[in-house]
Amino acid sequence: MNRNTMTPMQRVLTALSHKEPDRVPLFLLPTMHGAKELGISIKEYFSKPEYVAQGQLCLLEKYDNDCLSAFFYGSLEVEAWGAEVIYSDDGPPNSGQPFIRKISDIKNLEVPEIAETPCLIKVLETIKILKSKAADKVPIIGVAISPFSLPVMQLGFNRYIKLMYENHELFQQLMKINEKFCIKWANAQLQAGAAAICYFDPVSSSTITTRDMYLKTGFKIAKRTLAGIQGPAATHMASGRSISIINDIVKTGTAAIAVSCDEDIGQIKSMCKNKVSVMGNLNGIEMAGWTPETAEQKVKQVISRAAHGGGFILTDNHGEIPFQVKDEVLYAISNAVHKWGKYPIQNNFA
Amino acid sequence: MDNINKILDKFEHSLLSVDRLAAAHLLTESLKENTPVDISDKIICPVLDRIGEKWEKGETALSQIYMSGIICEELVNSFFPDLDMSKDKSIPIGIVTFEDFHILGKQIVKSILKSGGFYVHDFGQGVYAEELIQKIRDNKIRILLISTLMLPSALHIKDLRSKMDNLGMDIKIAVGGAPFRFDTDLWKQIGADAVGMTAFEGLKIVKKMTKELQ
Numbered sequence: 001m002n003r004n005t006m007t008p009m010q011r012v013l014t015a016l017s018h019k020e021p022d023r024v025p026l027f028l029l030p031t032m033h034g035a036k037e038l039g040i041s042i043k044e045y046f047s048k049p050e051y052v053a054q055g056q057l058c059l060l061e062k063y064d065n066d067c068l069s070a071f072f073y074g075s076l077e078v079e080a081w082g083a084e085v086i087y088s089d090d091g092p093p094n095s096g097q098p099f100i101r102k103i104s105d106i107k108n109l110e111v112p113e114i115a116e117t118p119c120l121i122k123v124l125e126t127i128k129i130l131k132s133k134a135a136d137k138v139p140i141i142g143v144a145i146s147p148f149s150l151p152v153m154q155l156g157f158n159r160y161i162k163l164m165y166e167n168h169e170l171f172q173q174l175m176k177i178n179e180k181f182c183i184k185w186a187n188a189q190l191q192a193g194a195a196a197i198c199y200f201d202p203v204s205s206s207t208i209t210t211r212d213m214y215l216k217t218g219f220k221i222a223k224r225t226l227a228g229i230q231g232p233a234a235t236h237m238a239s240g241r242s243i244s245i246i247n248d249i250v251k252t253g254t255a256a257i258a259v260s261c262d263e264d265i266g267q268i269k270s271m272c273k274n275k276v277s278v279m280g281n282l283n284g285i286e287m288a289g290w291t292p293e294t295a296e297q298k299v300k301q302v303i304s305r306a307a308h309g310g311g312f313i314l315t316d317n318h319g320e321i322p323f324q325v326k327d328e329v330l331y332a333i334s335n336a337v338h339k340w341g342k343y344p345i346q347n348n349f350a
Numbered sequence: 351m352d353n354i355n356k357i358l359d360k361f362e363h364s365l366l367s368v369d370r371l372a373a374a375h376l377l378t379e380s381l382k383e384n385t386p387v388d389i390s391d392k393i394i395c396p397v398l399d400r401i402g403e404k405w406e407k408g409e410t411a412l413s414q415i416y417m418s419g420i421i422c423e424e425l426v427n428s429f430f431p432d433l434d435m436s437k438d439k440s441i442p443i444g445i446v447t448f449e450d451f452h453i454l455g456k457q458i459v460k461s462i463l464k465s466g467g468f469y470v471h472d473f474g475q476g477v478y479a480e481e482l483i484q485k486i487r488d489n490k491i492r493i494l495l496i497s498t499l500m501l502p503s504a505l506h507i508k509d510l511r512s513k514m515d516n517l518g519m520d521i522k523i524a525v526g527g528a529p530f531r532f533d534t535d536l537w538k539q540i541g542a543d544a545v546g547m548t549a550f551e552g553l554k555i556v557k558k559m560t561k562e563l564q
């Protein structure tokens with residue numbers, strides 16, 4: 001096979017099997033920039049699956065991306081449970097007041113019916129459109145927030161931490177309900193045409209919880225949940241640190257892990273080599289102030305640390321590039337991957 | 351000296367393991383030889399500072415920081431219920447979660463300020479510029495602590511600052527939250543006077559600002 005003529009799907013699958021493809025795969029995730037491409041507001045953009053699909057296809061072509069993302073916004077998953085979502089002109093829709101008002105309400109929570117929930121249906125429709133256009137040439141990535149991380153929006157972070165430490169029974173009850181939802185939601189996306197699921201689990205990161213707590217909670221939950229998801233999943237720490245639990249995450253059944261810009265991606269790559277692939281770790285927040293030159297330098301640095309031998313996908317560290325990041329920076333990232341990410345990777349060029 | 355270090359180590363351990371009883375027992379013992387203010391200044395605050403520094407190095411988790419703050423606030427409330435710990439009431443301090451509903455950062459800073467002897471006006475969450483300006487005026491706030499989670503909210507502080515400047519409001523603004531940790535120059539770009547990378551830095555900033563304003 002000519003290594004320069006791989007499709008994005010071939011490139012990604014080769015990388016995930018810990019081999020070197022033609023070049024480093026790029027998962028560029030500017031989830032709101034599609035609205036700019038279409039000349040509409042963020043609120044209007046997320047109102048119809050056709051808009052999001054069109055936006056994603058524009059971005060795929062514009063930046064020579066290696067995936068199509070079916071991610072709308074994080075708060076969509078609590079919108080499915082009836083929570084308020086607040087739109088913004090220049091950022092992702094945010095979750096409003098937590099919809100679980102009293103902790104005891106957890107006892108009466110019911111998993112939303114996916115086929116009857118408009119915001120979830122929109123995502124599934126988007127995946128179907130993307131699948132019809134991209135066929136099997138470009139992987140479509142679905143997203144499911146982990147059962148362990150969703151309560152940040154269901155309850156509010158502060159009440160959730162207290163629940164974790166102080167109310168074992170209701171914590172377990174909430175996890176049971178959330179696991180059911182997460183598995184159903186992930187599998188619905190796979191059935192609609194997603195190639196893999198990004199399992200967002202920032203609460204498991206050592207930025208948020210200790211390893212002891214993770215082993216008792218997020219780890220077991222991830223093992224059960226990933227086993228129920230009928231396709232490959234990549235664990236995303238959404239900027240949280242993971243070095244101290246990397247060897248544990250590897251045992252959850254994940255195919256890849258997306259790591260924080262706070263950590264040495266070279267070290268993580270060594271720890272994960274031939275076990276799980278590594279994704280990361282451009283600083284999405286800082287990116288809003290980058291010049292094209294900075295972007296190229298950052299891409300070179302990450303590639304030089306983590307790309308050798310495959311098992312690596314270049315992406316940002318949060319899974320959602322801010323609306324404020326300029327097109328010229330996104331172009332620079334894409335160009336830098338094409339320039340510096342060709343295998344075999346040159347040594348010490350960063 | 352050795353004794354105080356042992357107490358600090360034990361108190362830190364009790365907070366990090368979320369052991370309320372051990373933490374309370376330690377303060378009960380310490381009260382025999384120290385005043386409540388000494389306990390705040392020499393035990394509670396230094397330990398919260400240590401825990402914050404460990405978080406910066408990735409050695410403690412946010413959940414531990416939050417629970418430590420909660421326990422310390424509870425201890426201060428139960429051990430010194432009638433004591434006026436407010437260091438200086440002539441300089442009103444406000445705190446807010448600006449434009450979003452993720453209140454963890456605000457709650458942690460508030461607990462630590464309380465443990466350090468400062469009273470703060472809590473302006474809540476999901477608050478936008480116009481409403482916030484009114485609350486600041488109503489309470490004659492001189493120091494405003496702003497917590498944000500999302501980048502757009504952080505960027506909108508620039509407009510808030512500009513509105514306050516146009517109204518001639520003399521207020522010091524300190525900011526904190528994820529966007530400022532991931533972009534360490536952002537606080538300057540949006541016109542803040544200070545940034546706290548950990549919750550305990552919030553207490554240090556408040557101490558410094560109150561001195562400057564006196």
